Amino acid sequence: MVIPRSVSDFFARESRETPYLVVSLDKAEANYRALVEAMPVALHHYAIKANPHPELLERLAELGCRFECASVTEIETCIRAGARAEDILYGNPLKKAREIAAAHALGVRQYVFDAELELEKIATHAPGAQVICRIVTDGHGAVSPLSIKFGCPADKAEQWLLRAVDLGLVPYGISFHTGSQQLEPASWEKPVADAAGIFTRLKKRGITTLRVVDVGGGFPVAYRSDVPGIDVFGTAINGYITNYFGADAPLVYTEPGRYMAGDAGYILAEVVMVSPSHEPGSDHRWVYLDIGRYGGLVEEKIDYPVVCDQAGGTGPVILAGQTCDSNDVIYPASFGYELPMALKPGDRVVLAHTGAYTTTYSTTLNGFPLLSSLCI
Ligand SMILES: *Cc1c(COP(=O)(O)O)cnc(C)c1O
Secondary structure (H helix, E strand, O other), rough: OOHHHHHHHHHHHOOOOOOOOOOOOHHHHHHHHHHHOOOOOOEEEEEHHHOOOOOHHHHHHOOOOOEEOOHHHHHHHHHHHOOOOHHHEEOOEEEEEEHHHHHHHOOEEEEOOOOOHHHHHHHHHOOOOOOEEEEEEOOOOOOEOOOOOOOOOOHHHHHHHHHHHHHHEEEEEEOOOOOEEEOOOHHHHHHHHHHHHHHHHHHHOOOOOOOEEEEOOOOOOOOOOOOOOOHHHHHHHHHOOOOOOOOOOOOEEEEOOOHHHHEEEEEEEEEEEEEEOOOOOOEEEEEOOOOHHOOOOOOOOOOOOEEEOOOOOOOEEEOOOOOOOOOEEEEEEOOOEEOOOOOOOOEEEEEEEOOOHHHHOOOOOHHHHOOEEEOO
């Protein structure tokens, strides 16, 4: 794991209190450009919950990226960063009536739903809106599946998109999410096929406004293992669209979150304590950092590379945070982390590829501050 020069220079130069996150805007831009290259005719919507730093949003907005938002605050943050309201997709299928009304007043036109009562709410509070129905996927191949909570069966989508017309809405498309940190490009095949079936059947029933297949996010970041590149996902998805839609190609949307920001970010942290395990026969050391689960490292299946520059041999460690909660263990022994034997309190370590899903998940448990971040 090599830390980019701009980031390591920044860490060497700055004497800010740790922990903090640095996001390389150039790396995020490179990620966006690679996505555009992989799927040139799609419209890409950054799912800002991954990292809503205003400078990151500004950079992406300048590049022509669109945005996927889950709340009115996220919508306002994007508009402040220079996004046009019509380029924002309100992608959360769970919205209060007054949140829909607020988004409508801000000029947001596109709304995702996955239940009939939500469709009725949208009809009342965002009259005339374009609606996209989220269908369920099985989440297979994803490190963090999302389908336990979201998505409806294809037959319901059909029924409700028909009903949308009666409600004065514009049935606009189908969306799905194959699960976060999705490692298998083939996971996109079934939902694309389902979407094509829905398009065909609804066209036969006189619906002419369907345009969008929103293939969601999920594109993975290389943490401690390699993952297929974005070009591999792009080729697979483009292929499924061609196979199942033929000459009648829809407009494809994507909603990447993790992919855009993840490997652009690096957290600098400090070792608070190192102590041997009291388990009989264990040669593990506990390494306690000034960041843990409650400081933003919530994603328990995501194994960030940990980089430190002490010389000499390494040995197995359990990594934990500093709070007084016994759940505040970042990586138990089963993760197989090894760190230098020379590591001691006061040393600094870098947690790499931590640009997504860290700042927004941090808490102030025990009075430790929220994870701060800055862009370079
Ligand atoms: C979280 C989320 C995303 C982004 O998912 P990633 O796995 O980070 O790419 C996209 N769309 C919706 C609706 C989401 O909730």
